[in-house]
Amino acid sequence: QVQLVESGGGLVPPGGSLRLSCKASGRIDYPYTVSWFRQAPGNEREFVAGTFRSASNTYYSDSVKGRFTVSRDNAKSTVYLQMNNLKREDTAVYYCAADRQLILNSLRLPSQYDYWGQGTPVTVSS
Numbered sequence: 001q002v003q004l005v006e007s008g009g010g011l012v013p014p015g016g017s018l019r020l021s022c023k024a025s026g027r028i029d030y031p032y033t034v035s036w037f038r039q040a041p042g043n044e045r046e047f048v049a050g051t052f053r054s055a056s057n058t059y060y061s062d063s064v065k066g067r068f069t070v071s072r073d074n075a076k077s078t079v080y081l082q083m084n085n086l087k088r089e090d091t092a093v094y095y096c097a098a099d100r101q102l103i104l105n106s107l108r109l110p111s112q113y114d115y116w117g118q119g120t121p122v123t124v125s126s
Helices: none
Strands: 006-007 010-012 018-024 031-040 047-052 058-060 068-073 080-085 092-099 120-123
Touching: 010 080, 018 031, 018 092, 018 120, 031 068, 031 080, 047 068, 047 080, 058 068, 080 092
Parallel strands: 010 120
Antiparallel strands: 006 018, 018 080, 031 047, 031 092, 047 058, 068 080, 092 120
């Protein structure tokens, strides 16, 4: 059983930056996949960025590519999401999720992840 705790959310103006952290209660090195999802009011939960089984295999949604960076420190059991040039449409609750047996084709599917954090809210507004 892995418990995940997100932190780092808050209120930021358009164009600003935030760094989210996801701390796991246990080891999350290979073969764990750890990803970030977000959910805005009235919307479905959507994939943002992920590290597939290792820190070197990173994937992004088209909407955040070039602005967000996902990284992973296995020694600290922590995954980060650096968010730059934030836009109003990035406003959402951000969740991290982990799974030990995920296949690459399922990376963007929230239903395929076994472990979830409680979420941290991000509001982009002036």
